[in-house]
Amino acid sequence: MCGIVGVVSNAPVNQLIYDALLLLQHRGQDAAGIVTQLERKFFMHKAKGMVRDVFRTRNMRALPGNCGLGQVRYPTAGNAYSEEEAQPFYVNAPFGIVLVHNGNLTNAQALKSELFVTDHRHINTESDSEVLLNVLAHELEKSTRGLALKPEDVFTAVRNLHLRVRGSYAVVALIAGHGLMAFRDPHGIRPLCMGRGKDGAVVIASESVALEGTGHVFERNLLPGEAVFIDLQGEVYAQQCAAQPQLNPCIFEFVYLARPDSVIDGISVYQARLNMGETLAKRVVSTVPPNEIDVIIPIPESSRPSATQLAHLLGIPYREGFVKNRYVGRTFIMPGQSVRKKSVRQKLNVIASEFKGRNVLLVDDSIVRGTTCKEIVQMARDAGARKVYMASAAPPVRFPNVYGIDMPSSEELVAHGRTVEEIRQLIGCDALIYQDVDAMKRAIGALNPAISDFDASCFDGVYVTGDISSADIARLNQGRAAQQEGEEDTSRLALPNV
Secondary structure (H helix, E strand, O other): OOEEEEEEOOOOOHHHHHHHHHHOHHHOOOEEEEEEEEOOEEEEEEEEOOHHHHOOHHHHHOOOOOEEEEEEEOOOOOOOOOHHHOOOEEEOOOOOEEEEEEEEEOOHHHHHHHHHHOOOOOOOOOOHHHHHHHHHHHHHHHHHOOOOOOHHHHHHHHHHHHHHOOEEEEEEEEEOOOEEEEEEOOOOOOOOEEEEOOOOOEEEEOOHHHHHOOOOEEEEEOOOOEEEEEEOOOOEEEEEOOOOOOOOOEOHHHHHHOOOOOEEOOEEHHHHHHHHHHHHHHHHHOOOOHHHOOEEEEOOOOOHHHHHHHHHHHOOOEOOOEEEOOOOOOOOOOOOOOOOOOOHHHHEEEOHHHOOOOEEEEEEOOOOOOHHHHHHHHHHHHOOOOEEEEEEOOOOOOOOOOOOOOOOOHHHOOOOOOOHHHHHHHHOOOEEEEOOHHHHHHHHHOOOOOOOOOEOHHHHOOOOOOOOOHHHHHHHHHOOOOOOOOOOOOOHHHOOOO
16 A cells, blocks of 8 residues: 655646655555656655655755656565665656556566566566556557657557556556656556646645645546546546446545545545444444443544444444554664564553443454454453443455555454454453444445445455455465564554544
């Protein structure tokens, strides 16, 4: 999962891209990068770390030009510790292209071999984004045939790319001296939208909040399979490039990943989470009588809308019982020291008065490994709770994600191969209530009837691209960005949810 942005303007764009990346920081904290273009020259700065740490005044001054792109990275494949795998990626032919990518290619290894043997292109990292860039470059080279680039050549290249590439991909690329291009995969799994400024600037971004927060007006979402080309004068060309596009956005964007103030594919993320609270209320009533619950407490942050709606419908007081520490630092391992795993208690602290002598219903957005929930349940008991019930606004996470969310392998998922009762015992709560998959899809899908179905593969094991086998999942798990000794947890649980 990553956040991407691209801009074509008639004014310098370095500050605008920086501001947009800050608004997308929740989508990745591993690395950040910006490329701008002045005349036909690219200027790039990228490094590991948060946006505010990667870019200093001297870096910003070295990024001139009126068009550019940027990315915040959250690694799901390749080497999470290599500066070389921070995006954007660059290739010098044809024209000179830089690219940022959000998603995950499921056939990256086959493409890598194909690029070397057939297309005679070299891939120097383990990143699937570099593979994607080289496929795009090769197809652009074929479509232009050594002639000047036209918008139709861009669309032909994307059309051919769709035939070769599998998986999820939302892409923004800059072609030296020509303009900016952006496209989504034929299922529209990862989000991408477009907006405009009063000065004529055109902005492409992962979430609408990056447009609105920088003073631009949201115009529309890119359609699944669609490609957009924006020339250096700000003229926009668009064309559908997939044979059978079908909008199947990742439902986990609405559960957890996206900011609540974003609108993705016509659906308000905040309203989606309220709706999930409504359907969860029915599940809670069928498991625990409301008169046995004294208070409803969310686990910060993204479970709050669901918990609020749940409390409202059940007529039970809503309280904040946990305070989140946003400034937990890294764990440093010195020679001779053993690995010290950071406790949830360093990230959350209880307000004991909200728990003492009460039956509490804790609400989380989802339960992945279960280790965090287990410790939180114990914290509630230590604070004096009589009974601790746990509700998840999402269904059990039973399957790995292959489309760009860094979820653990099946063996690490607490719900994989276990009944709800077995999970309850493992977590240690008095009752465990999960959302229903179909109810969740209906609750969110009702906000945009144009969506035929969602990618909910981590919940139901149905992979919308239709080409994922158990062998593919095993291979993709091997390619997951592995943690090094002493590093912070880079799973989805470690993200500062919003």
